[in-house]
Amino acid sequence: MHKASGPVEATEDDGSAGPPDPAGDGMFQVDLRGMVDLLSHHLYSGPRVYLRELLQNAVDAVTVRGTSDDRPALRLVPCDVAVDGRLHAMDSGVGLDAHDVRTFLATIGRSSKRDELGLARSDLLGQFGIGLLSCFMVTDDIEVVTRRADGPWVHWVGRANGSYDLTVLADGLPAEDERAAWLADGPGTCVTLTPRRGTAELLDTRAVLELARHHGTYLPHPVVVRTASGEVETSGKTPPWRLTDPEQRRTACRELAEAELGGTPFHVLPIRVPEAGLDGVAVISGQRTTAGRAGRHRVHLKGMLLSDSVPDLVPEWAFFVRCALDAHGLRPTANREALFEDDLLEHTRAAIGDQVRTWLVRMATTQPQRMQRFLDLHHVAVKTMALEDDELLRIVLPLLPFRTNQGTSTLPDLLATTDVVRVTAARDDFRQVASVMAAQGVAVVDGGASIDLELVRRLADVDPGAQVEVITAADVEGHVRLAAEDRHREVAHALADVRVVLDGVGVDVDLRVFAPPSVPALLVDDGAARERREVRAVAAEVDDVWGALLGAFDDGGSERPRLLLNDANPTVRRVLALSDVHVRRVAAESLYGRALLSGSHRLRPVDTALLERSFNALLDRAVGTAGEPETTTTPRSTP
Numbered sequence: 001m002h003k004a005s006g007p008v009e010a011t012e013d014d015g016s017a018g019p020p021d022p023a024g025d026g027m028f029q030v031d032l033r034g035m036v037d038l039l040s041h042h043l044y045s046g047p048r049v050y051l052r053e054l055l056q057n058a059v060d061a062v063t064v065r066g067t068s069d070d071r072p073a074l075r076l077v078p079c080d081v082a083v084d085g086r087l088h089a090m091d092s093g094v095g096l097d098a099h100d101v102r103t104f105l106a107t108i109g110r111s112s113k114r115d116e117l118g119l120a121r122s123d124l125l126g127q128f129g130i131g132l133l134s135c136f137m138v139t140d141d142i143e144v145v146t147r148r149a150d151g152p153w154v155h156w157v158g159r160a161n162g163s164y165d166l167t168v169l170a171d172g173l174p175a176e177d178e179r180a181a182w183l184a185d186g187p188g189t190c191v192t193l194t195p196r197r198g199t200a201e202l203l204d205t206r207a208v209l210e211l212a213r214h215h216g217t218y219l220p221h222p223v224v225v226r227t228a229s230g231e232v233e234t235s236g237k238t239p240p241w242r243l244t245d246p247e248q249r250r251t252a253c254r255e256l257a258e259a260e261l262g263g264t265p266f267h268v269l270p271i272r273v274p275e276a277g278l279d280g281v282a283v284i285s286g287q288r289t290t291a292g293r294a295g296r297h298r299v300h301l302k303g304m305l306l307s308d309s310v311p312d313l314v315p316e317w318a319f320f321v322r323c324a325l326d327a328h329g330l331r332p333t334a335n336r337e338a339l340f341e342d343d344l345l346e347h348t349r350a351a352i353g354d355q356v357r358t359w360l361v362r363m364a365t366t367q368p369q370r371m372q373r374f375l376d377l378h379h380v381a382v383k384t385m386a387l388e389d390d391e392l393l394r395i396v397l398p399l400l401p402f403r404t405n406q407g408t409s410t411l412p413d414l415l416a417t418t419d420v421v422r423v424t425a426a427r428d429d430f431r432q433v434a435s436v437m438a439a440q441g442v443a444v445v446d447g448g449a450s451i452d453l454e455l456v457r458r459l460a461d462v463d464p465g466a467q468v469e470v471i472t473a474a475d476v477e478g479h480v481r482l483a484a485e486d487r488h489r490e491v492a493h494a495l496a497d498v499r500v501v502l503d504g505v506g507v508d509v510d511l512r513v514f515a516p517p518s519v520p521a522l523l524v525d526d527g528a529a530r531e532r533r534e535v536r537a538v539a540a541e542v543d544d545v546w547g548a549l550l551g552a553f554d555d556g557g558s559e560r561p562r563l564l565l566n567d568a569n570p571t572v573r574r575v576l577a578l579s580d581v582h583v584r585r586v587a588a589e590s591l592y593g594r595a596l597l598s599g600s601h602r603l604r605p606v607d608t609a610l611l612e613r614s615f616n617a618l619l620d621r622a623v624g625t626a627g628e629p630e631t632t633t634t635p636r637s638t639p
């Protein structure tokens with residue numbers, strides 16, 4: 001029996017943590033304990049990954065061996081089933097000799113699965129040479145008994161403190177040790193983990209079955225878990241997208257989508273990216289999805305689940321898509337919990353995007369009603385996509401719904417009633433003009449969402465005959481009449497009074513006549529006025545040089561909002577007819593306050609003060625007249 005021990009080696013041949021070189025040149029020194037701790041405890045999201053790493057090493061070892069025997073690729077014996085209370089992972093792979101153990105198991109970051117250029121060998125899963133260390137999350141020492149087809153039996157124990165023992169077992173293992181029978185039947189490796197206090201439930205039947213199924217259902221190699229009631233095979237299931245019978249494939253894909261990808265799908269689209277060795281499905285969500293909340297994807301690499309919540313696998317606009325797929329060519333990150341961001345991943349993302357887009361274009365041209373149902377759910381995504389893609393724009397723009405002041409409408413429906421499609425440049429403008437324009441029968445599209453504004457602007461690209469006009473709150477004036485001159489004369493005194501009141505908050509007042517009569521006043525505060533106000537406020541704050549510079553860009557126009565009183569409104573007419581000056585002033589402030597609120601304008605400090613003042617005054621009046629104690633007015637009943 002040959003026995004050796006030492007620290008788990010940190011590099012190939014530097015003797016690891018040797019003393020620092022006094023001359024100043026030399027190799028980095030490595031604190032082994034810290035390194036093992038870092039790689040075993042801090043790299044992974046949780047201790048449950050230990051089983052994935054065992055699975056993966058077994059599958060790689062079987063792949064390297066190339067032949068099989070009667071044993072499964074991997075037999076897992078959970079700690080609550082094993083006679084010694086430990087977890088065993090016994091594989092029928094290629095096995096290791098003492099030299100391999102030293103070179104690969106006992107050297108951190110050394111993987112037999114990489115070639116000399118450091119590239120991953122494409123048929124194997126591992127590549128970083130650290131995965132086994134994840135077992136230290138559930139145990140203090142990792143015991144390995146292994147043998148190559150023609151080599152001696154080797155026993156190795158690696159500890160979390162960075163030390164190991166290596167023994168060549170000339171006589172093998174005692175016959176009562178079940179690993180002896182396993183390795184007597186052929187080459188392979190048995191990894192044994194003694195649960196650390198508090199981790200036994202991660203190594204028991206329930207956990208092992210769940211983890212083996214979770215990560216390895218689609219592994220092509222037989223993996224069995226021993227349970228109290230017999231052995232259960234957890235691998236070998238064909239991924240739904242690879243089923244050859246179309247009906248079975250459809251049903252299995254839907255079941256997968258419902259169970260794993262969130263609800264009944266709108267559609268399950270097969271996807272393929274040969275450059276990444278990728279095949280799978282893109283599930284188009286049947287539920288309304290929120291723009292910007294991208295879906296997470298279920299990604300398998302060579303049959304092994306990488307993660308069921310991989311982000312960023314599809315372009316941003318495709319947030320209604322969730323994929324389930326297997327890929328040979330994509331690279332995992334070192335913790336195997338996400339995909340490595342490289343050119344191939346970027347290409348894959350674009351290729352999946354193209355396939356979703358092609359499906360959409362086909363649906364739009366051949367199944368307009370189905371497309372309409374799709375748009376009801378996902379129009380925000382399609383709008384984003386259409387702006388980036390001329391062909392899609394041409395196809396979907398006529399189908400897309402837009403918010404207008406007359407309800408939701410498509411652009412062709414609008415064009416059926418008008419030659420010009422009017423769209424507001426900002427949501428503020430839409431709020432201000434919507435009701436007045438609607439009352440005049442003028443349709444206006446809400447361009448508040450910049451994407452809608454941009455899409456309406458692109459209408460001419462799709463329909464060269466169509467005219468688009470971008471309007472602001474100021475344009476509403478073109479749709480309201482001035483009040484007649486004699487009416488102006490009639491109410492000149494009252495109007496002057498109202499002007500004085502609102503001059504105090506920097507607002508101009510005009511008397512107009514417009515529909516609907518139910519709207520007493522309209523506050524026009526267009527973007528240009530707001531901008532002037534802001535620039536002038538800044539100019540007043542900064543020093544002379546900057547102030548002069550800002551002044552040079554000032555067009556001298558008005559910065560004041562304008563209140564258009566509607567002379568067709570009965571309340572306005574009553575206010576202008578009031579003889580009590582005080583009440584008229586309160587009413588003027590209230591009319592302004594109402595217009596301010598109904599247009600959802602941003603409130604300046606003076607506006608807030610005015611609202612409070614006018615509200616209090618109204619309250620006082622209401623309480624003052626109606627709130628007298630009842631005892632003074634109620635007649636007493638005589639006995």
Ligand SMILES: Nc1ncnc2c1ncn2[C@@H]1O[C@H](COP(=O)(O)OP(=O)(O)OP(=O)(O)O)[C@@H](O)[C@H]1O
Nearest residue numbers: 057061104105111112126127128129130131132189
């Ligand atoms: N069951 C096994 N059978 C044969 N060799 C193994 C086995 N487990 C580990 N090894 C050897 O030990 C090396 C290190 O394994 P480890 O799991 O730490 O990293 P890896 O699988 O190479 O890469 P990764 O960090 O990506 O998982 C492997 O490259 C392999 O040579």
